[in-house]
Every structure is written in structure tokens, then in C-alpha cells.
Amino acid sequence: MTDHSVAVIGAGKLGELVLSGLLRSGWPAQQLLATTRRPERSAELAERYGIHVVRNLTAVTQADVLLIAVKPQDAAKLLDDFGMRVPPDKLVVSLCAGLTTGFFADRLPGGIPVVRVMTNTPALVDQAMTVLSPGPYATEEHLALTEEIFKPLGKTLRVPESQQDAVTALSGSGPAYFYLLVEAMIDAGILLGLPRQVAHELIVQTAIGSAVMLRDSGEHPVKLREAVTSPAGTTISAIRELENHGVRAALLAALEAARDRATEIATQMATPKA
Ligand SMILES: NC(=O)C1=CN([C@@H]2O[C@H](COP(=O)(O)OP(=O)(O)OC[C@H]3O[C@@H](n4cnc5c(N)ncnc54)[C@H](O)[C@@H]3O)[C@@H](O)[C@H]2O)C=CC1
Numbered sequence: 193m194t195d196h197s198v199a200v201i202g203a204g205k206l207g208e209l210v211l212s213g214l215l216r217s218g219w220p221a222q223q224l225l226a227t228t229r230r231p232e233r234s235a236e237l238a239e240r241y242g243i244h245v246v247r248n249l250t251a252v253t254q255a256d257v258l259l260i261a262v263k264p265q266d267a268a269k270l271l272d273d274f275g276m277r278v279p280p281d282k283l284v285v286s287l288c289a290g291l292t293t294g295f296f297a298d299r300l301p302g303g304i305p306v307v308r309v310m311t312n313t314p315a316l317v318d319q320a321m322t323v324l325s326p327g328p329y330a331t332e333e334h335l336a337l338t339e340e341i342f343k344p345l346g347k348t349l350r351v352p353e354s355q356q357d358a359v360t361a362l363s364g365s366g367p368a369y370f371y372l373l374v375e376a377m378i379d380a381g382i383l384l385g386l387p388r389q390v391a392h393e394l395i396v397q398t399a400i401g402s403a404v405m406l407r408d409s410g411e412h413p414v415k416l417r418e419a420v421t422s423p424a425g426t427t428i429s430a431i432r433e434l435e436n437h438g439v440r441a442a443l444l445a446a447l448e449a450a451r452d453r454a455t456e457i458a459t460q461m462a463t464p465k466a
Pocket residue numbers: 201202203204205206207227228229230248261262263264266269270287288289290310311312313364365
């Protein structure tokens with residue numbers, strides 16, 4: 193286990209997931225710091241996890257790695273407050289959707305390494321997909337340290353930063369699409385007359401079984417789908433309706449919209465308000 197200390201700056205929903213994951217993986221509580229905006233939230237985190245919840249400037253000076261987990265819209269103000277006071281030996285890791293590593297580098301003293309990370313909420317069950325990209329001054333050592341933080345929370349992958357908005361659309365937001373599908377399929381079970389609890393159990397187990405098969409069989413999804421789809425059977429009747437209703441086209445458009453929104457957030461944040 194590393195001797196590095198990590199501070200989650202802006203410990204909201206995602207920041208708390210990362211903190212709890214680090215603790216589960218055995219990261220010592222005394223090497224974890226968090227910051228929040230509200231005193232009640234600070235007290236809650238300190239009590240729940242036994243970690244120190246401190247002011248931003250204290251975290252920035254005490255921790256080796258600064259995980260920035262505020263909303264992208266709050267990042268400029270946050271960095272206005274302390275960015276130029278970040279000491280030279282720190283690593284800044286942004287978890288913010290859309291924002292580029294250049295956005296951070298512009299607001300930090302020269303030479304501070306920045307790594308951009310997109311993770312997702314299955315971090316809560318150590319099944320996150322975490323994707324990282326090096327920014328200015330980030331070396332192999334900084335990427336390896338970032339991976340050390342996120343590996344216990346699931347899977348990690350490196351991509352060039354130019355792909356991060358697409359990654360955000362696919363895996364960052366991805367859990368929401370699956371939950372929406374599950375919710376809709378449970379409703380379909382109700383429509384077909386099943387008790388809600390039964391429909392829920394059937395669909396959740398089917399989702400888990402399908403996901404594990406996708407991962408462990410190594411087969412292409414088309415092959416797995418074909419194995420379920422009997423000639424003149426039930427599945428093909430459903431698939432015809434899914435195609436008629438443009439589910440495939442809807443997914444292409446939806447993920448493109450998410451990617452475009454990530455890009456738009458960055459543009460809006462980079463442009464100072466008139
Ligand atoms: N929720 C998700 O599934 C994912 C979120 N993200 C990214 O993670 C970041 C956080 O998202 P959430 O946790 O969902 O939002 P959130 O709103 O739950 O958390 C952000 C936290 O930052 C705190 N904060 C804001 N300004 C602060 C300041 N100056 N000092 C200290 N704390 C401050 C807020 O009080 C809040 O608790 C965003 O940038 C988002 O793009 C990335 C991947 C997935």
C-alpha cells in the first residue's frame with residue numbers, strides 16, 4: 193500500500209464513493225482527507241468514515257494527491273480560491289466531466305501534473321470503469337499512482353485525452369442508461385400482469401447474468417443475442433418492436449448528445465462570464 197495521502201476536494205456523491213472504496217481497499221484513514229462546502233456534510237463524512245474533513249487550503253497543503261470532485265460548473269471558482277497556492281510536489285486528478293487538463297493547468301502553478309479521470313458509480317461495489325488520461329506534466333509515475341488509487345474500485349484503462357468526452361458519454365453516464373432500461377423492463381412486467389417484486393427480481397437477475405456472460409464468455413454481444421433468438425420465437429417478436437421504435441438509433445443519438453454536452457460544458461467553463 194502506498195504512503196501517499198489523498199484528498200477528495202468536494203466530497204459529494206462521487207467523492208464519497210471514491211473515499212469509501214479507498215477505505216474498503218485498505219487505504220489508511222489517516223492518509224485520507226476530504227473537503228466539503230457545508231459543515232453538516234463535513235460532520236457526516238467524518239463520523240461515517242473516521243477521516244479528517246478539512247478546509248480546501250489545508251487539504252491542498254497536506255495531501256499528496258488532490259482529487260477534484262466538484263461539479264464542473266464549480267471548478268473555476270474552486271481554483272480561483274486556491275489554485276495558485278498548490279505546492280509544486282502535488283498531483284492534481286480531475287474527476288470532472290468535460291473539463292480538460294488544460295483548464296486545470298491554466299489555473300495552477302506551472303509544472304503541477306494533471307491527470308484526467310472518468311469513473312462511474314459502480315465504484316460503490318468495486319465494479320467501476322475508470323478511464324485516465326495524462327495531461328500537462330503527468331508522467332508514467334503519476335499515471336501509475338492514479339491507477340493505484342482507482343484499481344481497487346474496479347477496472348482501469350488509459351486513453352488519449354481527446355477520447356475523454358466520448359468515454360464520459362459511454363461509461364461515465366452509462367450506469368444511468370442501464371438503470372433506465374431496467375426500470376422500463378420492470379414496468380413491462382407490470383403491464384404483463386406480474387407482481388412488481390417478481391418483475392424486479394427477474395429483470396435484475398437477468399441483467400446480472402447477461403453482464404457476467406458478456407464479460408466472462410468473451411463473445412460478441414451479437415452472438416450472445418442470436419443464441420437467445422429462436423426462429424419464429426418470442427425474442428424476435430420483441431426485437432422487431434425494438435427496431436421499429438428506433439432503440440438502436442435512440443442510443444446512438446443519446447450518447448452523441450452526452451458527448452456533445454461534455455464538450456459544451458468545457459467550452460462554457462473556459463469562457464469567462466462577461
Ligand atoms: N455522479 C456521477 O456518476 C459521476 C460524476 N462525475 C463527476 O464528479 C463530479 C462530482 O459529481 P457529483 O458527486 O455527482 O456531484 P455532487 O454535487 O454530489 O458533489 C460535488 C460536491 O462538491 C462540493 N463543493 C462544491 N464547491 C466546493 C468548494 N469550493 N469546496 C468544497 N466543496 C465544494 C459540493 O458541496 C458537493 O458536495 C462532477 O464533476 C461530475 O462531472 C464523474 C463521473 C460520474
